[in-house]
Amino acid sequence: MGERVIEGGIFLASLLAIVVLLGIVAVLLRQGLPIFAHTPPWEFLFGTKWYPVSEPPTFGTTTFFVATIWVTVVATVIAVPIGVACAAYLAEVAPSSVRESVKPVIELLAGIPSVVIGFIGLLLLSPLVQSMFNLNTGLSGLAAGIMLSLMSLPIIVSVSEDALRAIPDEFRQAAYALGATRWEVVRHVSIPAALSGISAAIMLGVGRAIGETMTVLMIAGGALAVPVSPTQPMMPMTAAIASGIGNAVRGGPQYQALFAIGLLLFLITLAVNLIADRVLERQKRKFVR
Amino acid sequence: MYTRVVKKVLLALTATALLAVAISVTGCNGNENGDDLSFDITGSNTVQPLSVVWAEEFMAANSGASISVSGPGSGVGIAALIDSTTEIAQSSRSIRQSEIDAANARGVDPNEIMVARDALAFVVHPSNSITELTFAQLSAIYTNEITNWSELGGPDLPIVVASRDTNSGTHVFVKETVVQMRGLPTEDTSLEYGPGVLFLPSTSAGISEVAGNPGAIFYAGLAYVTEAVQAVAVSQTGDDPYVLPTVETATDGTYRVWRPLFYYTNGQPTGTVKTFIEYCLSAAGQAKVLDVGYVPAG
Numbered sequence: 001m002g003e004r005v006i007e008g009g010i011f012l013a014s015l016l017a018i019v020v021l022l023g024i025v026a027v028l029l030r031q032g033l034p035i036f037a038h039t040p041p042w043e044f045l046f047g048t049k050w051y052p053v054s055e056p057p058t059f060g061t062t063t064f065f066v067a068t069i070w071v072t073v074v075a076t077v078i079a080v081p082i083g084v085a086c087a088a089y090l091a092e093v094a095p096s097s098v099r100e101s102v103k104p105v106i107e108l109l110a111g112i113p114s115v116v117i118g119f120i121g122l123l124l125l126s127p128l129v130q131s132m133f134n135l136n137t138g139l140s141g142l143a144a145g146i147m148l149s150l151m152s153l154p155i156i157v158s159v160s161e162d163a164l165r166a167i168p169d170e171f172r173q174a175a176y177a178l179g180a181t182r183w184e185v186v187r188h189v190s191i192p193a194a195l196s197g198i199s200a201a202i203m204l205g206v207g208r209a210i211g212e213t214m215t216v217l218m219i220a221g222g223a224l225a226v227p228v229s230p231t232q233p234m235m236p237m238t239a240a241i242a243s244g245i246g247n248a249v250r251g252g253p254q255y256q257a258l259f260a261i262g263l264l265l266f267l268i269t270l271a272v273n274l275i276a277d278r279v280l281e282r283q284k285r286k287f288v289r
Numbered sequence: 290m291y292t293r294v295v296k297k298v299l300l301a302l303t304a305t306a307l308l309a310v311a312i313s314v315t316g317c318n319g320n321e322n323g324d325d326l327s328f329d330i331t332g333s334n335t336v337q338p339l340s341v342v343w344a345e346e347f348m349a350a351n352s353g354a355s356i357s358v359s360g361p362g363s364g365v366g367i368a369a370l371i372d373s374t375t376e377i378a379q380s381s382r383s384i385r386q387s388e389i390d391a392a393n394a395r396g397v398d399p400n401e402i403m404v405a406r407d408a409l410a411f412v413v414h415p416s417n418s419i420t421e422l423t424f425a426q427l428s429a430i431y432t433n434e435i436t437n438w439s440e441l442g443g444p445d446l447p448i449v450v451a452s453r454d455t456n457s458g459t460h461v462f463v464k465e466t467v468v469q470m471r472g473l474p475t476e477d478t479s480l481e482y483g484p485g486v487l488f489l490p491s492t493s494a495g496i497s498e499v500a501g502n503p504g505a506i507f508y509a510g511l512a513y514v515t516e517a518v519q520a521v522a523v524s525q526t527g528d529d530p531y532v533l534p535t536v537e538t539a540t541d542g543t544y545r546v547w548r549p550l551f552y553y554t555n556g557q558p559t560g561t562v563k564t565f566i567e568y569c570l571s572a573a574g575q576a577k578v579l580d581v582g583y584v585p586a587g
């Protein structure tokens with residue numbers, strides 16, 4: 001009897017998570033979709049002019065989409081090699097005493113509030129980026145991407161390290177028995193065996209970078225031209241929502257357009273997370289014996 | 290043993306449910322709680338420092354009064370007034386027709402009170418040799434038509450144009466008054482901020498960009514202008530004199546880039562809110578306006 005009540009309670013708890021998710025999707029659809037009566041989907045997705053407070057307003061979101069791609073690419077290009085190398089070191093090379101003290105420190109990095117990351121970017125990184133690349137302003141997708149890489153690094157290290165450690169030790173022993181060096185074991189045995197887990201780690205890191213708001217709002221620059229290079233100032237999708245929602249008339253076209261951007265963002269991160277999930281699932285099945 | 294766990298679970302669930310109910314109830318009644326002595330002011334980031342000073346003075350003089358002031362942006366304040374979650378909305382732009390309609394639909398009747406004026410200064414890096422600009426030149430800068438200071442007789446530096454984002458009432462005010470040159474012979478309402486303009490989330494972010502970037506230009510309320518940046522003298526057409534933004538030139542109206550700062554209430558203010566607004570508009574209250582760096586409503 002007691003067992004069944006507890007089971008029911010746990011079932012309700014899991015149901016709650018799904019209900020909340022469905023609620024969010026419903027709100028996004030309800031508030032966001034009406035914009036397509038004002039701006040056709042084609043124009044909304046591929047238009048480059050965003051003048052929400054003009055008469056008549058125009059809502060083209062290509063700029064934000066391209067900006068999101070740029071900052072995510074910069075963040076990924078920096079975070080992936082460092083993160084995977086760090087994970088390989090922790091899982092394969094470092095003595096357990098080092099691993100046990102270093103890993104929590106890296107995971108602590110994930111706990112730094114994004115506004116603090118933004119401040120550091122604004123005060124320290126942006127002037128540096130400006131002088132290093134000889135830019136007009138340091139507020140750019142590049143500076144934002146570098147700070148974002150710091151935020152996705154802990155996820156990539158943590159999940160990759162778990163994937164590497166999940167590989168059965170027989171794999172390594174067999175390679176060593178064949179005379180492989182430690183580097184050869186890491187390069188040709190461990191990393192390929194854990195590849196699906198590492199890919200999932202990368203996808204999760206990418207998801208983190210796409211969804212981050214405060215940091216890109218503060219240091220990406222916020223220009224509305226479609227950026228052709230990461231060194232330009234730009235406004236990613238999250239920053240566009242945050243910098244417009246405060247002054248949008250509730251239920252007005254700008255409000256709807258911002259919700260539609262939110263919907264688009266939700267679909268992108270959902271896709272990234274689904275892919276990561278499937279890849280992780282494959283990794284798990286690989287070693288089931 | 291199971292029954293004890295079950296009891297705990299049930300207790301926790303009940304507590305959560307009660308908490309949720311409590312939150313939703315207080316959420317709905319946020320406006321009506323209290324005894325008329327406490328009220329909220331929310332809205333414009335620009336009016337914020339002024340409201341804080343007035344609120345402090347008022348609370349010191351009227352024990353028991355409690356005013357909470359926040360400044361997320363004019364639009365947020367007006368939205369809060371429409372939703373009846375604030376007694377006073379502070380705004381640096383006048384309310385839009387669409388917002389009046391939304392308010393009326395919810396039984397709210399926005400009442401406009403001008404409490405001060407704000408002179409907007411255009412600021413550049415202190416090393417910039419440009420010291421005066423016309424509205425037409427500013428408009429060309431903000432539409433990205435002019436992209437280098439040398440085109441205006443200044444140093445050979447690309448212009449980094451910074452503006453507030455659309456959360457700010459200042460964004461729209463500068464667009465209409467300066468970019469589109471409202472009321473001037475050169476008025477052109479099709480002009481918009483250029484695609485290269487940086488839209489920044491706060492005024493202080495813009496000031497710090499100008500302070501650190503020799504090619505940057507930004508606009509900010511007089512209260513935000515520090516020694517780290519240099520204000521530019523502005524002329525409407527180039528035929529009228531170039532005037533530096535100061536409290537004096539804005540008060541006598543010779544400096545043209547100023548805007549009214551408003552309080553919006555639901556209908557005519559009553560009770561403590563009325564007493565508070567009367568204090569704001571009194572000679573003592575208006576003297577505080579100058580201390581904050583704004584200009585009296587006049």
